[in-house]
Every structure is written in C-alpha cells, then in structure tokens.
Amino acid sequence: MNMPPSIDDAGLVSSKIEQRLMALRQEYETGQAQLRALEQRTRELKDTLQRISGAIAVLEELAADGKLGAV
Numbered sequence: 338m339n340m341p342p343s344i345d346d347a348g349l350v351s352s353k354i355e356q357r358l359m360a361l362r363q364e365y366e367t368g369q370a371q372l373r374a375l376e377q378r379t380r381e382l383k384d385t386l387q388r389i390s391g392a393i394a395v396l397e398e399l400a401a402d403g404k405l406g407a408v
C-alpha cells in the first residue's frame with residue numbers, strides 16, 4: 338500500500354525539483370553560449386572562405402590572361 342507523501346517528503350521532492358531546474362537552466366545557458374560562439378566562428382569562416390574565393394578568382398583570371406608568369 339502506498340501512503341500519501343508526508344510534508345517532509347513533499348519538501349524533499351520540491352527541493353530536488355528546484356535543484357534539477359537550476360541545473361537544467363545552467364546547462365541551457367552553457368549551451369546558448371556555445372551556440373553563440375559557434376555562430377560567430379561560422380561567420381568568421383564564411384568571411385575567410387569568401388576572401389579565399391576572391392583570391393582564387395583573381396589568380397585564375399591572371400592565369401587565363403597569361404599574366405601569371407609576371408607575378
């Protein structure tokens with residue numbers, strides 16, 4: 338037979354819920370910070386790739402015009 342929880346049990350359950358809630362909120366904040374860092378890194382990598390792509394296009398154009406030997 339299950340007995341109804343006592344006041345002490347209810348307090349213990351409530352305390353455990355609060356502890357878990359605090360831990361989950363901290364994990365959420367940590368995850369959000371990691372996501373922001375990854376998004377920043379993604380933007381930086383896209384900028385780098387765009388610069389590299391531009392350099393490739395210039396060198397290909399120079400090579401096609403026969404001017405690459407002068408570089």
